Amino acid sequence: ETGVTQTPRHLVMGMTNKKSLKCEQHLGHNAMYWYKQSAKKPLELMFVYNFKEQTENNSVPSRFSPECPNSSHLFLHLHTLQPEDSALYLCASSHPNIGGNTEAFFGQGTRLTVV
């Protein structure tokens, strides 16, 4: 266990559905991230939150809506997704040191299938 918990582990949703992914970290970190991992592609950074404030949005379509109510929880709200959005969605957290360099701890991911 990495201290980062994601739910659900698997999700199948239709293109007209609305669902949410949840991430919780018990590491006392102040930065949280959403990554998308598609087959045979590098991990793609989607969103970054530092101290509950969004600091990065890597041109992610508006059908993905993040929410960070506190430093320990991160959500990804999904609506009207497309089949090409099917992927493994990974949450990570980190505690940047003064130099800004620190490893990210990942959850197990949510395997999303859009039908």
Added chain:
Amino acid sequence: GESVGLHLPTLSVQEGDNSIINCAYSNSASDYFIWYKQESGKGPQFIIDIRSNMDKRQGQRVTVLLNKTVKHLSLQIAATQPGDSAVYFCAENGLPRQLTFGSGTQLTVLP
């Protein structure tokens, strides 16, 4: 744009042999690098990191080498075991200070 890439998508080694996984990066401002291991059905797991003021760092059965001159990073795994079979990613933490990942190398350990 800046990118992190891997020389080979797959690598097969005999159990007990040493493995070397390579990574090229192009962001000369990157000053921190990490190797992650991802097993099937799991999220990436931290293996070892190295800062740009070092050229070598050793962990338990793993060694990371950094060559800033040619922007090359490698992960060496000694006495490779079946449990080492996984996808290995290198990541850089350059500017902006967020991790950029390579596409990964699938390591298969043969009995």
